[in-house]
Amino acid sequence: MTTYQDGTPAPEVLRYAAFTTDPAGGNPAGVVLDAAGLDDTAMLAIAAELGYSETAFLTARDSGAPSAPARAYDVRYFSPKAEVPFCGHATVAAAVALAERDGSAPADGYVFATPAGTVPVAVDSADGTPRATLTSVAPRVAAAGADDVAEALAALGWDAGELDAGLPPRIAFAGARHLVLAAATRERLAALDYDFARLEALMRRLDLTTVQLVWRASADVFHVRDPFPVGGVVEDPATGAAAAAFGAYARELGLVPAATVLTLHQGDDMGRPGVLTVTLREGDERVRVSGTAVRIPA
Known part of the structure; x- marks a missing residue:
């Protein structure tokens, strides 16, 4: 596990390309699936170091059952310069990353609580290719x-x-x-x-x-x-x-x-x-x- 100089474990930063099946296409996004304990300064520093247009930081909410995977997450998005209220490509990337980590997405999808509002996200891998669908807040x-x-x-x-x-x-x-x-x-x-x-x-x-x-x-x-x-x-x-x-x-x-x-x-x-x-x-x-x-x- 990577650690900071003070010995604190550094979070794993995943890299995904969204809206493509080619890692060299689409929009690259950073994804931190466990951002518990990270403050604004740390999240901004990670996003700036990564250099992608946005990085998503997820913190799981209590699933209600000890053995059940979480389906609800608090999500924040940072560009290299500032926090943004919502990011679609990082949402798609994060949902696919969750589904791949969990083996599959919950039947009723994930729920992302973002600064802009609640965004449900479903992931379908019926054809072998993970495909996420987000539902926006009221436009x-x-x-x-x-x-x-x-x-x-x-x-x-x-x-x-x-x-x-x-x-x-x-x-x-x-x-x-x-x-x-x-x-x-x-x-x-x-x-x-x-x-x-x-x-x-x-x-x-x-x-x-x-x-x-x-x-x-x-x-x-x-x-x-x-x-x-x-x-x-x-x-x-x-x-x-x-x-x-x-x-x-x-x-x-x-x-x-x-x-x-x-x-x-x-x-x-x-x-x-x-x-x-x-x-x-x-x-x-x-x-x-x-x-x-x-x-x-x-």
């Missing part, structure tokens, strides 16, 4: 101020005429806040070279976790990218929280049927392709985000 969508959109475009180096008028800017939330901006062309989305400090300043003022940049390829297929300067990361390769927020956005604006399944491709332009599945159910405001995850070899 909401709000208008984006014209001046704020203009500042975001300036930081990105985009012109207003390069936006898709059919997908207007909005701020969407499903556990974390994201500014949704839609590019009119795939080429505009692919050419991402932004002012890190300027976009970070705007995002901090608006309390945004990422900017969700999207391009609509077809009725239910989108390509997305997520600058993440507030986390100390230029770009997030696959963003489950933003995918959930985007599902709420698409439904709120009537872009998709009330019950539908969307496919989001992310990470292609970074050489880390991943696929996120977003499911909307009629009569249920919550958004479901699904994806695979695979252990990254040490």
Whole structure:
């Protein structure tokens, strides 16, 4: 067991790639399955040393039966620079890590108590590949101020005429806040070279976790990218929280049927392709985000 200099046991940090079956694809996440005893400083230090966009820290709640595996966990998420209220890809990674450690996931799934609210997560390995599905907290969508959109475009180096008028800017939330901006062309989305400090300043003022940049390829297929300067990361390769927020956005604006399944491709332009599945159910405001995850070899 690894220990700190003072002899205190160091927690095991697992590494998983989420929304992919390739360890070199998707979005890498750190997972600490037993974070009991770690304070904020220790968690931030682990996340910073690991350098991934987020690391999930889990603390099991009492299962109620001595021999039963815990299914409820308190979960916190840290980027290399700060704590974030919710992270989708680290949630998927953590749920798959739990299922692999336990041999299988509980039939009724896991329950993650996050700073953003309670997030149920199911894990299905019917085809031999672990696939996790998270159910978001209640989402909401709000208008984006014209001046704020203009500042975001300036930081990105985009012109207003390069936006898709059919997908207007909005701020969407499903556990974390994201500014949704839609590019009119795939080429505009692919050419991402932004002012890190300027976009970070705007995002901090608006309390945004990422900017969700999207391009609509077809009725239910989108390509997305997520600058993440507030986390100390230029770009997030696959963003489950933003995918959930985007599902709420698409439904709120009537872009998709009330019950539908969307496919989001992310990470292609970074050489880390991943696929996120977003499911909307009629009569249920919550958004479901699904994806695979695979252990990254040490």
